[in-house]
Amino acid sequence: MARTAFITGITGQDGSYLAELLLAKGYIVYGLIRRSSTFNTDRIDHLYQDPHVKDYRLRLVYGDMQDGSCLTRLLHEIKPDEIYNLAAQSHVKVSFDTAEHTGDVGALGVTRILEAMRTACPKARFYQASSSEMFGSAPAPQNEATPFAPRSPYAIAKLYGHHLVANYREAWGLFACSGILFNHESPRRGGTFVTRKISHAVAAIKAGKQDRLFLGNLDAKRDWGFAPEYVEGMWRMLQADKPGDYVLATGETHTVREFVEHAFGCVGLDWTKYVEHDPRYLRPTEVDLLLGDPGKAKRELGWQCQVKFADLVKIMVEADVRGLKDGLREFEVRERHFK
Ligand code: NAP
Numbered sequence: 050m051a052r053t054a055f056i057t058g059i060t061g062q063d064g065s066y067l068a069e070l071l072l073a074k075g076y077i078v079y080g081l082i083r084r085s086s087t088f089n090t091d092r093i094d095h096l097y098q099d100p101h102v103k104d105y106r107l108r109l110v111y112g113d114m115q116d117g118s119c120l121t122r123l124l125h126e127i128k129p130d131e132i133y134n135l136a137a138q139s140h141v142k143v144s145f146d147t148a149e150h151t152g153d154v155g156a157l158g159v160t161r162i163l164e165a166m167r168t169a170c171p172k173a174r175f176y177q178a179s180s181s182e183m184f185g186s187a188p189a190p191q192n193e194a195t196p197f198a199p200r201s202p203y204a205i206a207k208l209y210g211h212h213l214v215a216n217y218r219e220a221w222g223l224f225a226c227s228g229i230l231f232n233h234e235s236p237r238r239g240g241t242f243v244t245r246k247i248s249h250a251v252a253a254i255k256a257g258k259q260d261r262l263f264l265g266n267l268d269a270k271r272d273w274g275f276a277p278e279y280v281e282g283m284w285r286m287l288q289a290d291k292p293g294d295y296v297l298a299t300g301e302t303h304t305v306r307e308f309v310e311h312a313f314g315c316v317g318l319d320w321t322k323y324v325e326h327d328p329r330y331l332r333p334t335e336v337d338l339l340l341g342d343p344g345k346a347k348r349e350l351g352w353q354c355q356v357k358f359a360d361l362v363k364i365m366v367e368a369d370v371r372g373l374k375d376g377l378r379e380f381e382v383r384e385r386h387f388k
């Protein structure tokens with residue numbers, strides 16, 4: 050019988066890749082979507098309409114991480130085998146402006162879904178989208194044993210969720226895992242995260258549609274990987290013999306400046322002519338250096354990333370260049386990337 054997965058955050062970057070992966074493996078996939086005034090399912094529309102996704106195996110259900118009774122009802126009805134909790138207000142800078150909301154969704158939302166699972170489907174397997182942001186100012190390289198030192202309301206919300214998962218594992222015996230994922234990107238990355246902001250701007254500048262790119266801190270260092278590989282790691286965590294926490298990362302770190310240099314270099318432009326500093330993109334507290342040690346995931350899950358920094362930049366810039374050249378709109382750029 051087909052296995053059933055429930056994904057929160059299915060309309061986001063990771064949710065869309067994960068849905069694709071699970072459907073390809075024959076799962077029935079339930080995705081939680083929010084009511085919004087304009088439809089925001091563009092990252093998964095190709096799956097919803099795909100004739101190869103037979104028998105309506107992708108099923109979208111309305112709900113919200115802020116609505117615990119809805120989550121409880123849904124899990125009672127669906128009784129999934131696997132739950133992937135990817136929903137969050139995921140923008141670090143925005144979390145300083147919307148701290149309460151970010152905590153409600155990213156921290157209390159985890160309580161709501163774990164409580165729903167405990168009563169409705171305690172035998173299910175649970176994945177929590179924890180984040181390398183939780184390491185904050187902790188010295189690098191960071192792994193599962195590194196003490197956390199969060200530097201934003203977003204990171205603190207994630208840390209609450211992370212500890213709660215460990216508690217529900219110990220207290221109630223749930224099969225619950227946290228993936229401590231370092232930054233992962235793709236052509237489906239939201240346009241206000243720095244990598245996609247850069248790749249899109251490079252394409253627009255090359256096409257003569259934009260003349261400058263305003264950025265904040267160019268010195269921050271991140272461990273950037275390729276999102277489709279990271280969702281494979283999430284799935285592997287739930288197939289393991291026992292639940293645990295795992296770092297997924299490339300094991301390399303690069304500055305934002307290096308990303309900019311490489312991205313402009315992909316189209317033969319000198320970035321210094323186009324990039325300007327804008328203090329509005331600075332954060333009240335910054336995470337200066339993230340560099341992950343994915344050794345445990347390699348040893349225990351056989352997970353290892355293949356796409357490294359230079360290839361990632363190229364994939365993203367080329368997707369945006371193609372998208373603009375063909376006059377594609379945002380969702381069409383993403384869709385083109387599927388094919
Ligand atoms: P994303 O593109 O921003 O997607 C976030 C998803 O959460 C969207 O589907 C969004 O739905 C949903 N969501 C937000 N608030 C919600 C609510 N109240 N109820 C239900 N759904 C809600 O994020 P992503 O990059 O795919 O990341 C997935 C998860 O991994 C997030 O939890 C993020 O914090 C975490 N994470 C990401 C990275 C990374 O580098 N990408 C690294 C570590 C951890 P709408 O479309 O309706 O807004």
Ligand code: G4F
Pocket residue numbers: 139140141142179180181182230231232233241242243244246263264265266267269270271305330331332335336339
């Ligand atoms: O792309 P960012 O906004 O990602 P950030 O803050 O690292 O968070 C992402 O990764 C986390 C994993 O570590 C996830 F948990 C989280 O959900 C999200 O996906 O910023 C990266 C760096 C920062 O240091 C920021 O200060 O880029 C710097 N930056 C410089 N100029 C900028 C800009 N960031 C953005 N968003 N916009 C700029 O103009």
